[in-house]
Amino acid sequence: MNKSINELNADIFKTQDEEKFSDPQHARKKGMDFLALREYGYEELITKLQAKGYNCKASNQALEGLKRDGLQDDLRFAESFCRSRYKQGKGPLKIIFELKAKQLPRKIIDHALAELDVDWFELAKEARLKKFGAKPPLDYKEKSRQMRFLQSRGFDSDSISASLKI
Numbered sequence: 001m002n003k004s005i006n007e008l009n010a011d012i013f014k015t016q017d018e019e020k021f022s023d024p025q026h027a028r029k030k031g032m033d034f035l036a037l038r039e040y041g042y043e044e045l046i047t048k049l050q051a052k053g054y055n056c057k058a059s060n061q062a063l064e065g066l067k068r069d070g071l072q073d074d075l076r077f078a079e080s081f082c083r084s085r086y087k088q089g090k091g092p093l094k095i096i097f098e099l100k101a102k103q104l105p106r107k108i109i110d111h112a113l114a115e116l117d118v119d120w121f122e123l124a125k126e127a128r129l130k131k132f133g134a135k136p137p138l139d140y141k142e143k144s145r146q147m148r149f150l151q152s153r154g155f156d157s158d159s160i161s162a163s164l165k166i
Contacts (some may be wrong), residue, residue, distance in 0.1 A: 027054045027062035032071065039077040042067065043103035078104055079113035089127040092120055094154020124150055124159035136164065 020026050025047055034048055042063060049059040066072040078099055085095045092113060099109045103154055128146060137143035143164065150160045 001119075008119075021053045022055050022057045022058050024061035024065070027058040029064055030054065031062050033067050035066070035071055039080045040072065040076045041074050041102045041104050042072060045072060074104055074108050076113060078108050079115055082112045084120055086116060086123070089123065089130070089153060091124060091127075091150070091154030091156070091159065093152045093156060094152075097154065120155065120159045121162045124153075124155040124163040127153055128163045 017162060030052060031045055031049060034045060040048065045063055045066075047061050049062065050056065054062075063072060081099060081102075082095055084099065095113065096109055099112075100106070128150060131149060132146055137146050146164065147160055155163070
């Protein structure tokens with residue numbers, strides 16, 4: 001059976017793409033491209049490579065090599081992520097939630113938060129002052145609104161209570 005020129009070209013390109021997306025070296029290069037822009041967690045980077053079309057085996061092999069060579073490190077990613085969220089005024093509960101969503105182990109999350117060495121009470125206070133000013137809430141409605149804001153930022157009830165007592 002004779003194939004048209006378009007069908008022949010499609011077969012050629014399909015074969016090249018299949019080879020590219022099953023090659024761990026090519027996946028490694030793509031992973032390095034991602035890591036050059038910012039840190040990624042292991043699972044997040046696997047997902048990103050697979051979304052680009054790399055098969056599971058090539059993605060795993062590439063990331064194992066990147067991890068072995070020290071180019072990808074979950075702890076380094078978690079520490080960087082925690083610092084970033086802290087600078088945004090986010091509390092520990094929100095940071096933990098976001099890191100869990102990135103499928104990082106709790107042990108790494110806890111270590112990264114401990115390395116941050118932050119006074120969460122002070123951060124909650126600063127976030128409240130920045131948003132609402134120095135005047136303490138006078139009525140229940142305003143107090144509730146400020147508490148909801150701080151909860152959405154990821155602060156625990158002790159930090160929220162302390163920040164409202166100015």
